Amino acid sequence: MRKLKNSELDRLSIEKFKESKKTPLIMILDNIRSLNNIGSVFRTSDAFLIEKIYLCGITAKPPHKDIHKTALGSTETVDWEYVEDTLTLVEKLKTKNIKIISIEQAENATMLNDFTPDKETRYAIVFGNEVKGVQQEVVDTSDVVIEIPQYGTKHSLNISVSAGVVIWDLFCKLK
Numbered sequence: 001m002r003k004l005k006n007s008e009l010d011r012l013s014i015e016k017f018k019e020s021k022k023t024p025l026i027m028i029l030d031n032i033r034s035l036n037n038i039g040s041v042f043r044t045s046d047a048f049l050i051e052k053i054y055l056c057g058i059t060a061k062p063p064h065k066d067i068h069k070t071a072l073g074s075t076e077t078v079d080w081e082y083v084e085d086t087l088t089l090v091e092k093l094k095t096k097n098i099k100i101i102s103i104e105q106a107e108n109a110t111m112l113n114d115f116t117p118d119k120e121t122r123y124a125i126v127f128g129n130e131v132k133g134v135q136q137e138v139v140d141t142s143d144v145v146i147e148i149p150q151y152g153t154k155h156s157l158n159i160s161v162s163a164g165v166v167i168w169d170l171f172c173k174l175k
Helices: 014-019 035-047 065-071 086-095 136-141 159-174
Strands: 023-030 050-056 080-083 098-103 122-127 144-147
Touching: 023 035, 023 086, 023 159, 035 050, 035 065, 035 159, 050 086, 080 086, 086 098, 086 122, 086 136, 098 136, 122 159
Parallel strands: 023 050, 023 122, 050 080, 098 122, 098 144
Antiparallel strands: none
């Protein structure tokens, strides 16, 4: 096997990316502290043609050198918007028939491997603060709470890793 060169990867231009049919997933970053995590979510969202990212609360916004370092230009491709209050955003999205999924360890959460998305539904996925997680009031308002099964001793994943796992899983199930 021969590794592919960058020129062989058939990458989309920014214009073609913007014109592409998007995966019906919206990411909501709820008070994310790490700029590297934010950049990483942008990059993963670009890879899987995610519809939009909302940056909420203390979550930093592009342009910022530490976001750019991990985003590698994906802040120019993925549609994004800053909204101060996550709960207000969630309530607004619900009025547009967008189902809200919080990624959190909670009572009666649905395990990711047991969740089957409806291919006709748009979803907004909420990822919470690295220490405190998704705000309880946002969890309370969610249509579904999904937990990523973990079997080791820590039961804690970095938010960018969680986003990668969830985006990949839902992308595969929706396609």
